[in-house]
Amino acid sequence: xxxxxxxxxxxxxxxxxxxxxxxxxxxxxxxxxxxxxxxxxxxxxxxxxxxxxxxxxxxxxxxxxxxxxxxxxxxxxxxxxxxxxxxxxxxxxxxxxxxxxxxxxxxxxxxxxxxxxxxxxxxxxxxxxxxxxxxxxxxxxxxxxxxxxxxxxxxxxxxxxxxxxxxxxxxxxxxxxxxxxxxxxxxxxxxxxxxxxxxxxxxxxxxxxxxxxxxxxxxxxxxxxxxxxxxxxxxxxxxxxxxxxxxxxxxxxxxxxxxxxxxxxxxxxxx
Numbered sequence: 333x334x335x336x337x338x339x340x341x342x343x344x345x346x347x348x349x350x351x352x353x354x355x356x357x358x359x360x361x362x363x364x365x366x367x368x369x370x371x372x373x374x375x376x377x378x379x380x381x382x383x384x385x386x387x388x389x390x391x392x393x394x395x396x397x398x399x400x401x402x403x404x405x406x407x408x409x410x411x412x413x414x415x416x417x418x419x420x421x422x423x424x425x426x427x428x429x430x431x432x433x434x435x436x437x438x439x440x441x442x443x444x445x446x447x448x449x450x451x452x453x454x455x456x457x458x459x460x461x462x463x464x465x466x467x468x469x470x471x472x473x474x475x476x477x478x479x480x481x482x483x484x485x486x487x488x489x490x491x492x493x494x495x496x497x498x499x500x501x502x503x504x505x506x507x508x509x510x511x512x513x514x515x516x517x518x519x520x521x522x523x524x525x526x527x528x529x530x531x532x533x534x535x536x537x538x539x540x541x542x543x544x545x546x547x548x549x550x551x552x553x554x555x556x557x558x559x560x561x562x563x564x565x566x567x568x569x570x571x572x573x574x575x576x577x578x579x580x581x582x583x584x585x586x587x588x589x590x591x592x593x594x595x596x597x598x599x600x601x602x603x
Contacts, residue, residue, distance in 0.1 A: 361377065362377055362389065365379045385397055386398040422440060423440045424439020424440055424442050424443075425441065426441060428441040428445070429442060429445070430442050430443075430446040431443070431446050492521050492522070492601040493514070493601070493602055493603060494599065494600070494602075495513045495514075495599070495600040495602065496599045497511070498595040498596070499511055499535075499582045499598050500591050500592065500595035500596075501580075501581040501582050501583065502547070502583075503547065503589060504549065504589045505546055506544055506546045508546070509545075509547040509591075510540075510546075510547060510579045510580070511542065511580050512541070512577065512578075512579055513602060514578040515541060517574060517576060518573075518574055518603055519568075519571030519572055520537070520571065520572040520601070521569070521572070522565075522566060522568060523566055523599065524564075524599040525563055525564045526563040526596065526597040527558035527559065527560065527562060527592070529592050530560050530593075533583070533584060533592040533596055534555050534556065534557050534584070535555070535556050535558060535582055535596060536555045536580060536581040536587065537552055537554040537555070537556075537574075537578070537579075538552055538581070539553045539575055539577070539578075540579055541576060541577040541579065542577070542579045545581070547581050548589030552586070553574070554572075557586065578600075580598065580600075582595065582596045
């Protein structure tokens, strides 16, 4: 009956293979050989040699020699092995050429050469560039041939234009009541408005020329209520665009045509 063990066992009548003792009748053993019996009760003979090799006589009488020595040895004294053709393709030849791109197929040796090339480029430099001197800045992938200035500096020119007036508007009909701030396209950047009336008044902004603005009919782009005896102030760093013109009106309702009791003091910065 087989018994389980955790190590090989040899003896005059048995050998342990795969963790099971296989019993067998063992014939006479050739001189200098040791006998093992496989799980099929077939006897085999092993004879170690001085050079580390092993002579093997199979149960059928066939003979073979396992070259030695076994274990860690110098290349010249080691047992040679051969990789399968599939493994050879994965590893690559020792002198395999590095692939031409980072994503091209290659064996392991070629890939390692490619990595080494890239590391050498990073270490030794310089990195390849297509421009020298003053560099072109490309905001939003659009080439800009003028270097950017990122520091704001005071200047004696430029800046916004200014509109300042006490505005009273009333009436209906094209060109009636509206007041032109800028007759061309532009942007509003700030305003300061004071209402001295005892009731709320509205300043209407129109994206239209004064000649075509009709108070009470033309829809304002913005209508801002100014509190009674109060004011409104706003700064718009990025601007408030008007595609046609900048026209205003001062009325008692947000889209009406009736004038306030007294005018509104209006200051507008535009460009």
